[in-house]
Amino acid sequence: MEEKPNSPHVLIFPFPVQGHINPMLQLAHHLSLAGLYITFLNSGHNHKRLLRYTDIQARFAQYPGFHFKTISDGLPDDHPRTIDRGTEIFDSLNSSSRKALEEMLIDLRPPVSCIIGDPILGLCTPDVIEAGELPLKGYEDLDSLITTVPGMETFLRGRDLPSFCRPNDINDPIFQQFMDWILKSSETNALILNTFEDLEAPILSHIRTKYPKIYAIGPLDLHLQTKLSSSNSIMPSQSSNSLWEIDKSCMAWLDRQPPQSVVYVSFGSRILWLQDEGERPRELEEGTKERGYIVSWAPQEEVLAHKSVGGFMTHSGWNSTIESLVARVPMICWPCLFDQQVNSRFVSEVWKIGVDMKDVCDRKIVEKMIYEVMVERREEFVKSIDRMAMLAKICVSDGGSSSRNLNHLVEDLRLMVFGRIK
Numbered sequence: 071m072e073e074k075p076n077s078p079h080v081l082i083f084p085f086p087v088q089g090h091i092n093p094m095l096q097l098a099h100h101l102s103l104a105g106l107y108i109t110f111l112n113s114g115h116n117h118k119r120l121l122r123y124t125d126i127q128a129r130f131a132q133y134p135g136f137h138f139k140t141i142s143d144g145l146p147d148d149h150p151r152t153i154d155r156g157t158e159i160f161d162s163l164n165s166s167s168r169k170a171l172e173e174m175l176i177d178l179r180p181p182v183s184c185i186i187g188d189p190i191l192g193l194c195t196p197d198v199i200e201a202g203e204l205p206l207k208g209y210e211d212l213d214s215l216i217t218t219v220p221g222m223e224t225f226l227r228g229r230d231l232p233s234f235c236r237p238n239d240i241n242d243p244i245f246q247q248f249m250d251w252i253l254k255s256s257e258t259n260a261l262i263l264n265t266f267e268d269l270e271a272p273i274l275s276h277i278r279t280k281y282p283k284i285y286a287i288g289p290l291d292l293h294l295q296t297k298l299s300s301s302n303s304i305m306p307s308q309s310s311n312s313l314w315e316i317d318k319s320c321m322a323w324l325d326r327q328p329p330q331s332v333v334y335v336s337f338g339s340r341i342l343w344l345q346d347e348g349e350r351p352r353e354l355e356e357g358t359k360e361r362g363y364i365v366s367w368a369p370q371e372e373v374l375a376h377k378s379v380g381g382f383m384t385h386s387g388w389n390s391t392i393e394s395l396v397a398r399v400p401m402i403c404w405p406c407l408f409d410q411q412v413n414s415r416f417v418s419e420v421w422k423i424g425v426d427m428k429d430v431c432d433r434k435i436v437e438k439m440i441y442e443v444m445v446e447r448r449e450e451f452v453k454s455i456d457r458m459a460m461l462a463k464i465c466v467s468d469g470g471s472s473s474r475n476l477n478h479l480v481e482d483l484r485l486m487v488f489g490r491i492k
């Protein structure tokens with residue numbers, strides 16, 4: 071890499087799953103557009119998979135300061151790396167990558183001025199424990215309000231807490247491990263968030279009391295699209311970030327459906343075991359043949375933007391939530407893990423852009439919720455989501471809050487080279 075004194079060199083290291091690689095690549099793209107040196111660090115396993123479906127390196131070839139590097143996640147090649155394997159991937163990455171990362175940092179030129187990592191942000195968990203609201207005492211607590219999370223006092227119930235934050239016993243080793251990561255994440259200098267001020271203002275002002283430097287620069291994808299189109303550049307297709315082969319055949323099927331008649335169902339990387347094994351139940355294929363279309367990995371953003379799609383049944387992963395908001399598609403949420411329970415509560419109770427099935431799901435409930443989103447409360451949801459999508463657009467356009475925050479981020483990264491800020 072040609073060494074230019076005074077140029078910041080940013081090392082970006084996403085947690086090695088699809089939902090983290092996508093936004094981190096978008097962030098890397100933003101910083102490259104601003105002329106920064108970037109080293110994008112992938113696990114060797116994921117980098118091989120990205121290269122299988124797209125020439126990800128060619129996509130960034132226009133940026134001379136952009137380099138990919140890989141690091142081992144410490145797991146054997148045939149390990150499924152799915153979340154149903156508990157914290158295996160976290161643990162392995164933690165123990166195997168530290169030394170390699172330290173060595174890499176010594177060797178990289180120009181010297182790395184900043185590392186953008188991917189921590190778990192559980193800011194309030196210690197306060198909730200301190201207040202005695204965790205651990206939950208039993209089923210009756212699932213419906214009680216949690217009153218110690220600022221900005222969420224009136225709507226956050228026990229059942230809306232992230233799954234990892236509600237152990238039966240706070241001495242549970244997995245919970246303790248998460249707590250350890252949460253406490254470590256509070257040592258970072260600043261937070262870069264894939265959200266926008268108009269979406270989460272009260273929460274962002276609370277986070278600001280703990281982290282003076284936060285940069286809400288999202289929705290990253292829409293932001294990138296806006297930036298690239300203003301310079302007449304082409305937005306890379308989503309398939310250029312994908313760990314799975316995208317099957318576009320569903321687009322022709324969507325073209326044949328009436329406007330807003332289709333419910334798109336996807337649980338992110340949650341049910342990939344099913345797809346990877348090629349074990350889709352035959353009854354599912356047969357039963358939906360006339361009325362639906364199944365693919366293993368869809369071009370999600372294109373699907374959401376299609377005029378025939380009227381609702382999204384989602385696991386409420388953050389990327390899916392924000393992509394649905396941008397595409398103005400109301401949601402039927404069926405959260406499972408991590409932040410998904412909180413996201414779905416915001417969708418239904420705060421933003422009012424969909425319904426939250428939470429932990430109660432059977433065919434009657436699915437039918438009822440789909441009816442609510444597609445018919446009964448459609449007008450209300452569409453009105454709110456149109457407004458949110460418009461605010462997102464304003465935030466990422468020139469002079470909008472996300473655009474200004476991104477400029478500040480770039481300025482601050484530049485200052486780091488001179489050691490003027492930490």
Ligand SMILES: O=c1ccn([C@@H]2O[C@H](COP(=O)(O)OP(=O)(O)O[C@H]3O[C@H](CO)[C@@H](O)[C@H](O)[C@H]3O)[C@@H](O)[C@H]2O)c(=O)[nH]1
Nearest residue numbers: 088089092336338339367368370387388389390408409410
């Ligand atoms: O058929 C599909 C399904 C998904 N996607 C894309 O894959 C990403 C999925 O991301 P997300 O919705 O965030 O789900 P996960 O991959 O499950 O994300 C993990 O990471 C997220 C970000 O931290 C968390 O919010 C989730 O809870 C966690 O499960 C999105 O960009 C989708 O567009 C596709 O392109 N095609």
